[in-house]
Amino acid sequence: EAQVTQNPRYLITVTGKKLTVTCSQNMNHEYMSWYRQDPGLGLRQIYYSMNVEVTDKGDVPEGYKVSRKEKRNFPLILESPSPNQTSLYFCASTGLERVDEQFFGPGTRLTVL
Amino acid sequence: QKEVEQNSGPLSVPEGAIASLNCTYSDRGSQSFFWYRQYSGKSPELIMFIYSNGDKEDGRFTAQLNKASQYVSLLIRDSQPSDSATYLCAVGTGGSYIPTFGRGTSLIVHP
Numbered sequence: 294e295a296q297v298t299q300n301p302r303y304l305i306t307v308t309g310k311k312l313t314v315t316c317s318q319n320m321n322h323e324y325m326s327w328y329r330q331d332p333g334l335g336l337r338q339i340y341y342s343m344n345v346e347v348t349d350k351g352d353v354p355e356g357y358k359v360s361r362k363e364k365r366n367f368p369l370i371l372e373s374p375s376p377n378q379t380s381l382y383f384c385a386s387t388g389l390e391r392v393d394e395q396f397f398g399p400g401t402r403l404t405v406l
Numbered sequence: 407q408k409e410v411e412q413n414s415g416p417l418s419v420p421e422g423a424i425a426s427l428n429c430t431y432s433d434r435g436s437q438s439f440f441w442y443r444q445y446s447g448k449s450p451e452l453i454m455f456i457y458s459n460g461d462k463e464d465g466r467f468t469a470q471l472n473k474a475s476q477y478v479s480l481l482i483r484d485s486q487p488s489d490s491a492t493y494l495c496a497v498g499t500g501g502s503y504i505p506t507f508g509r510g511t512s513l514i515v516h517p
Contacts, residue, residue, distance in 0.1 A: 326504075334509065336450070336494065336496075337507070338506070383449055383450070392438060392455060393452065393455040396452075398449060399448075399449055400448075
């Protein structure tokens with residue numbers, strides 16, 4: 294079954310405590326991305342990756358890092374989380390030759406106190 | 407600046423009616439257009455994708471593009487209560503497939 298998994302699904306943490314949200318896909322997709330979704334603001338892209346070792350900033354990259362060492366994994370790293378990073382985060386993957394083959398993970402609800 | 411605009415709604419239609427959802431985009435170079443459905447508390451699901459060269463029909467859903475006016479629409483025929491969700495429009499800006507999202511339109515289909 295084609296899927297994108299994210300972990301953890303829910304996380305409550307405190308300001309400044311480094312955290313990583315993992316994302317993994319089993320479809321051999323080249324393109325992966327991270328979004329945050331906030332009420333009234335819609336989905337905003339944080340970072341994306343076109344392939345292994347190729348990453349680029351999206352619209353709201355400040356305070357986040359990513360890495361793409363393997364094709365299937367695309368973790369999101371918050372080195373020093375702040376309350377304004379409290380949000381719902383989605384990872385997504387797409388086949389570059391099949392743009393309509395696009396899947397989102399189930400989401401990670403992050404609260405930074 | 408890349409912009410995709412949608413009316414936040416809610417758009418309320420009776421069961422069996424046609425629901426018409428629209429969005430406008432600012433980048434004239436856009437060539438790929440996406441519609442997603444998102445149920446409350448769930449992740450977005452891609453339901454329609456079209457290139458700039460044509461419209462598309464898939465079951466009860468039709469996506470249409472008006473390049474001259476820079477808007478894309480989603481028509482849902484024979485609307486069902488299960489269609490009640492937020493519909494996100496996204497546009498691949500700069501000629502790429504990397505989508506920029508609108509804020510979504512809430513659709514309510516009442517029995």
